[in-house]
Amino acid sequence: MEDATANTHFLIDNLVLNFTNEYSDEVLRRRELLLHDNLRKPVIYVGMGTCGIAAGAEQTLAAIKEYLAHNRIDAEVAEVGCFGLCSAEPLMDFQMPGKARVSFQKVYAADVVSLLDECFHNQLSGSHVLGQVRNESHEYYHNLPIINDLPFFKNQKRILLYDCGEIAPASLDEYLARDGYKAFMKTILNYPPEEVCDILARSGLRGRGGGGYSTGEKWKKVRSNAADQKYLICNADESDPGAYMDRTLVEGNPHRLLEGIAIAAYAIGATKAYIYIRCDYHIAVKRLKLALEQAYSFGLLGNSIGKSGFKLQIFLREGPGAFVCGEETALIKSLEGRRGVPTNKPPYPSEKGLFNKPTAINNVETLSNVALILLHGPEWFRQMGTATSTGTKLFALTGDTLHTGVVEVPFGTTVHDIIYNIGGGLKEDKKLKAVQIGGPSGSLIPESQTDITIDYQSFGTENLIMGSGGMVVMDETKCIVDIVKYFINFLQKESCGKCIPCREGTNRMFKILEAITHRPGQDANHESLSRFKGIMQLESLASVIKETSLCGLGKTAPNPVLTALKWFREEFEEHIYERRCRANVCKDLRTFLISAERCTGCMVCLRKCPEDAIVGAALQPHFIIQEKCNSCGICFDVCKFTAIDIL
């Protein structure tokens, strides 16, 4: 075995810097090994993304290592990112030399011994199996499904997620074997920066951070503003509460992002770049740090990159977790060591950005596309999606679908397709009620509207906001008022407080929503009327907040309320007039009563009631003391005799 750094240097000299597409046998051999097309020993892959670790992947990994040590088996254990199917975590893949790679789902530490016994004795029973990975150079197991044909994967278009879960994020070599840094090297050695901006503009790539502004045009603006120093900022703040696409990309393949940043910096003429990543993303931060070290030590970043004379330093800054700091001007303030409060535009960051120098700010997903566009050309990129929205978009699919996780689809796909063809429909075949797209500043879409295609144009016509890509699916057991209240509460806490309409207005909205989801007070007089007035006020409040707030947070804050009122007005009215939450979520509106006829006096509810609000003796009907009851509904859930009614 030669030493590892020599291998990396070899790959850089003979693979990355070879633009002929004709490689020596030695290069091809090493590449095959790194691509795991050709193995020397068995490989076990463990999904070690945030989702995997939360599900218990660390324990699974430890059990695997112990198994190998105990049985004296020589196998490679690869820690990989998540391939998007978070609901199947912890994920373990197994691959024998010459054979197909098999993915197993929900592999907890306790499952490891029997599963690996099956694997190493070539007697797969099929339990935990998700499927085998398509690769024609491998021998397939019969009677196991091909993973690529599963609806969850087949109906996606995975160009950014392609490598996630396959490639070891800690291995620069594996990235190089997949044409990593080739686009960057080709760019700085062959293309003038203007041409790079042009290529990006021609590809039609638009910012994925929410605004949807043409990336090529943004770079051209920064280029055209003369200055002694320019900056590139990668926005990895991602603090929308239901979105984690950027995290998945960074954890799965950090070098892809670094390469995109490097190309962007070259295109705009920046020699310094910052990654502003939210501090809660510990694993992503760790992987980026390692990737940066690797890139510097092999001359892919730093003072003289590939003898081209181009210099670039990339700094990693952890954002201390504030939603508003995802807004570009606030982010700049935060990087300068100030309070993260947005400022007026103009001047735009492209004129006066970080330290008052021209600055381009791009989102993680945007930048992750860049290397691919330069590698395969803008025409390749334009083939995907629609005429005005090219390429793909990632969504974090959460809520009540069967499968949840991060999915990637070409623009032009319908919301319905994502939920049913990729997400597998709703759990327990429940009925779809609504979809929330774009997080706190996004829109609620009712079931009847889910045939809308996802692209900037149709969202524009419908006045919807794409946001960054959270997609929360709700079945009939979810309450619209409650979810809206949740988002407004989030926004009122995250408002930076600079604009009074945003700070006080979102707080007022929250109070109104609280009032209509609370237990009715004693004074019945005109209470419904004043509560209804709240709804009228919601609408006028919304328009004031929209019109008078400075930054995008305030400007879009009323969206969840407005779209909910548009499609689900009757549900608001029910909460007000009938004091009823049809989904039984607004628990304060509920009153629980035990039916004396049906109650058998089994005492189960009495023991489970957290407030000790239930009294009764064995085999006698029980009774709920309403003053003590907090409407949690536990008694309702535990009663085996359906003796409890909800009023």
Next chain:
Amino acid sequence: MSTIQNILRNYPTPDRSLLLPILQEVQRSEGYIPAEAVVLISDYLKIPTSKVYSVSAFYERFRFAPGAKYAICLCSGTACHMEKSGLLIKEFEKQLGITTGQITRDKLFSLNTSPCMGACGKAPVVRINNEFHTGVTIHQVAELLNMIKNQEEK
């Protein structure tokens, strides 16, 4: 006190843009931002202490008092909210006798929320220090707390 000075030594050229990274490193090493640190940082970066405070107070993550031995953190992401993380928080608050953001008198527990922890499929999620608990029910709250308390007594 030399730990703070050691941290400052990692940043050879004083510049305001280093304020947040320095504060973060102090919090990582000390668990919170001690008053002495604010003074030292303000001297070093030549910004008034009031500014150092004002900036660090803007960001919720900075603490000015030591943390608890067991940091309980509930996911407040959308999926967990829909799986009733709100009720879970209330139960923790009740059991611990504190409200979210506070710390118990014996400095054993603190209670906080955090955005999506990435296990939405298994909501609601609770993290205690670095250990994840998924699909937590209200009944498990007391169990979890008792387990820790028993451990502590030993």
